[in-house]
Amino acid sequence: MDIRKNIGTILFLLLSVIAQGQKEYRLVWSDEFDVDGRPSKDWTFERGFVRNQELQWYQPQNAFVKDGCLVIEGRQEHRPNPDYETGNGDWRRNREYIEFTSSSLTTRLSRQFLYGRFEVRAKIPVASGSWPAIWLLGNKWEWPLNGEIDMLEYYIKDGRPSILANACWGASERWHAIWDSVVTPFIHYTEKDPDWANKFHIWRMDWDKDFIRLYLDDELLNEIDLKQTFNGGYNGNTENPFSNNVPGFKHYILLNLAIGANGGEPDISQFPLRYYIDYVRVYE
Template sequence: MTILNNPTKNIKDEKIIINTFSIFILLLMVNCSKDDFSFGSLQAPTNLQVAVELIGKTTANPNGDGSGKVKFTATADDAISYKFIFPDGTSTNAPNGVFEKLFTKVGLNSYNVTVVASGTGGVSTNTTVEVKVQSNFEDAEAVKLLTGGTSKKWYVSASEPGHLGVGQNDGDATKNYFANYYQAVAFEKAGAAATSCFYENVLTFSLDGGVMKFKLDNGGSTFFNSNYLSVGGGAGKDDACLVYNTGGLKTVALSPSESVVTRNADRLTQTRGTAMNFSDGGFMGYYVGQSSYEILSITDNRMTVRFVQGNNTGLAWYMIFTTTKPTQAVTDFTTLKFSDEFNTDGAPDPAKWSYDLGAGGWGNSEAQNYTNSADNVIVANGNLKITAKKVGSGYTSTRLKSEGKYKFTYGKVEVRAKLPAGGGTWPAIWMLGSDYATNTWPGCGEIDIMEHKGNEPNVIHGTLHYPGRSGGNGNGSVKTITNASTEFHVYKTIWTAASVKIFVDDVLYHTVANDGSLPFNKDFFMILNVAMGGTFGGAIDPAFTQSSMEIDYVRVYQ
């Protein structure tokens, strides 16, 4: 171990600076006597020393054991924190002054490391130490496979079972080499809005002057393990996608892996023995508080990694990546089974539509009274118009439905519509389970293809309701579009035994995985309506007089 002392300081100059600053503070206090100012003492650390330990250093190996590992221990009088700044552009805060750095450049190399000791009031002292260390580890093949020699993009291999998994990480040599606790099925995390961002990750490995770099493009949202939701400003008990900035380029250092896999000789064939270490908190798409990943296997187009959860070292996670972004086949339907093009002027076609009539709030404290009057519903100029109107102190509107005329299980629904405007308007294009009379809502199920609040213009809601997901707890997402009330847009749902997908203008923005436990495997019928106010529509603008939802067509394909 070598002790390097801090270079001599000019104490006289420091006193002049501190005294000048003190005079400034006194003047500020005199001129701002009406305010109560309180300043902590300013104390620059002194006697900064840095101990450098080359791991594995012996008489025969004066520059370390070839691992490239160096342990730094900084001490100083009156220091409250330390920071290490390395020549590869990375830096690390170490409140206790201790940090172990892995230097990966092969051969015997010298590095200048700056150590900053911070004192009270933000005053700091720094010094630079030179470190000469031997690094014998090299995995040129892994670098080439990761980067393609220049730059290469990787994606979560969502189509493979086990593309995300977790298992034990302990001394049981028979079980801690695979995801024995959980393995995701193909595209499992595309099934809910809370996790769908997971498959949007693009991981780019590149070479910059011989140094490997990494960038994670997460599309704006990161998939967080439930134990780390607070890092992304979230809370709850389930993994979730949260808005999170993954930062810029990270440096990737390769090192020998030290996991339980490599420590058991009989299991060495199950790992490459190489670990990737990302600088500045870098991670590979799923946040579990870890920046070191063991490469189990890698080819030109497929990679499997293993990593230990940051706050629970008993858990090891596994991920599979591919260089071709997987696409989930979307079941489409092309046979037109039901449609209304609204080309005949007058009342809606009675062979296709019936009405819900009356007031009473409809379970949502709504303000309108539904009628079948031409004042509220009419077909004209190739469009259906459902108009909400203020009448006296109340409101009237219309709710059309295909109940008793047409119902179906699975298919594609497309509705081209222009939405009403005005605070309190609540237009909806939706479907309800046909057994609602005997299977009380939400047991019957509800698919909201489109809902819109006049109080939140251009924000489109797509939501599913079912047991456990009723009212404001519906399983939904939102999509912001332009000119929702002045231009026509196509609102679409593709409904299969595997999923319910909701689109606007062919942009998918919400997916719910369907299975036998949900009420989306039986007949539903269509509903078109404009409500006023209520628990979703909100406050009605006192100046509101009337506004219409215009529908160009309704089409159902199977």
């Protein structure tokens, strides 16, 4: 266990009310990942093949806390797909074998939020095939009517490694999304610091009823005007999934490392992939 980190964490937690920017925020929840072993009970896991025809099979054992960080590990593993069915049209069931595994953690069952400041300090894998993310989903309605906020996505976009800061909401057709996305080529960071990928960085979201602002190391990446984010009317839903008065409507956090799909062809020589999260903090 890193004693210096623990001392820093204690000092940090003593400042439960802090002034940041022009607003005063109060820490309402955090996970500092200080205790080695399994992640805390605030996190539950997605399992199996989940979305986007990605290559990885999600399983809890690829996520663990060590030396003050949550580690999500992408591994090359070959074993039978327990859900395989010959001739099934569902991509989740027509793959005979699992070739890669990883983890996806969510606060859906424990911690949900509406507005505030969200901070995640992390070191991301950038090898070909990596698709790390920090994101939020709404707890009502199906995607994308529930709204998606991507504080971080890293993957290949238009042939270039890129960091994305996005939000999306529902269009007029089922499962069609309207996106507000900013794509920053990864070279933007590595030209300034060739060692960028070997360091921790802070992804931040400031979210109120009017705007979502997404930052990386205090650099504003995307400002989303919530007057423009109303659902397009599919199934009669014209709600705003980021700014509304629907009783109980909130968003939950997801941390995951996908492999393949948008991440590109995996570079096997770089496995296992490791995504390190130092802390997750939420202020209101």
